[in-house]
Amino acid sequence: MSLSKTVLSFSGGKDSLACLYLLQPRWDEITVMWCNSGAAFPETLEQMAAIKALVPHFVEVHGQQSIGIEGYPADVVPVAATFYGHQFEGTDGFRFQSRYHCCAAALWTPTLQALRQLGATHIIRGEKNSDQKKSGLRSGVVVDGITYEFPLADWSDADVMAYLNEKGVALPANYRYMNTGLDCWNCTAYSR
Numbered sequence: 001m002s003l004s005k006t007v008l009s010f011s012g013g014k015d016s017l018a019c020l021y022l023l024q025p026r027w028d029e030i031t032v033m034w035c036n037s038g039a040a041f042p043e044t045l046e047q048m049a050a051i052k053a054l055v056p057h058f059v060e061v062h063g064q065q066s067i068g069i070e071g072y073p074a075d076v077v078p079v080a081a082t083f084y085g086h087q088f089e090g091t092d093g094f095r096f097q098s099r100y101h102c103c104a105a106a107l108w109t110p111t112l113q114a115l116r117q118l119g120a121t122h123i124i125r126g127e128k129n130s131d132q133k134k135s136g137l138r139s140g141v142v143v144d145g146i147t148y149e150f151p152l153a154d155w156s157d158a159d160v161m162a163y164l165n166e167k168g169v170a171l172p173a174n175y176r177y178m179n180t181g182l183d184c185w186n187c188t189a190y191s192r
Contacts, residue, residue, distance in 0.1 A: 005120050006026075006030050006031070006121070006122040006124065007032075007115060007118065007120045007122070008020060008023060008030050008032045008122065009035075009111065009124065010032045010051070011126070012034065012044050012047050012051070012172060012182070013126070013180060013181025014161065014164060014171060014179075014181065015127065015128060015131075015152055015181075016128030016174065017164060017169055018126060018152060018160045018163050018164055018169075019125070019151060020032065020055075021163075021169055022151055022152075022163070027057075030055075030057065030124070031057070031059055031118065031120075032051065032055045032058045033061060033111065033114065033115070033188065034048055034058070034059070034060055034061065035060075035061040035062075035063050035106075035107045035110055035111045036061065036062055037063040037065065037106035037107055038064060038184075039065055039184040039186045039187075040183075041182040043172050043173050043182060044181075046184050047172050048060065061111055062110060063106040063107050063110045064106060064161060065105070065106060066097065070082075070097040070101065070102065070105075071083060071094065071095025071096045071097045072095070072189075073096070073097055073098070073102035073187055073188055073190060074097070074098070075189050075190065077097060077098050078096065081094060081095060081096045082095065082096060083097070099165045099189035099190060102187075102189065105128070114145070114168070121145065122146070122147045123147070124148075124149045124150075124151065125148065125149070125150055126150075126152050127150050127152070127153070128150070128155050128157075128160075129153050129154060129162065130155070137150075138153070181191050
């Protein structure tokens with residue numbers, strides 16, 4: 001089986017699901033890639049097993065949990081409470097790391113490495129302009145030879161939900177009590 005160089009970066013959230021079904025006519029041409037952070041929720045693991053059985057090309061990337069060494073992810077990090085703060089200032093107690101440092105180890109860096117190994121030339125993501133937290137990339141931009149596409153860029157959350165409802169796509173169970181996907185069960189960051 002030859003994997004496509006066009007990749008849907010798939011988290012399992014509502015936006016990723018909408019992208020997946022929007023691209024259904026192209027499933028034979030697309031590799032769906034999910035990064036298992038090593039602390040995936042049971043609901044996410046169950047959903048990914050179903051997606052893997054549904055699409056022709058699915059790649060699971062394995063991230064690395066860094067909490068044991070670097071400390072708990074936090075939105076505000078006191079320097080003395082970091083790994084290096086403990087080393088150089090002799091600080092004791094809990095360790096903390098930037099939420100971005102933790103996400104990079106668990107999700108972003110392993111995904112980028114897998115994309116490079118695959119030779120990906122086109123990455124599709126479910127990011128929307130209306131998202132509170134989003135990258136600085138925009139649809140059509142080329143970075144390091146990779147073209148990024150955001151087919152839901154101008155959609156709202158309501159648009160996504162209406163589309164999924166119209167397609168009859170069931171949302172993961174966590175959407176009964178929250179309006180977001182689930183990444184790491186042990187995350188202590190993203191409080192704002």
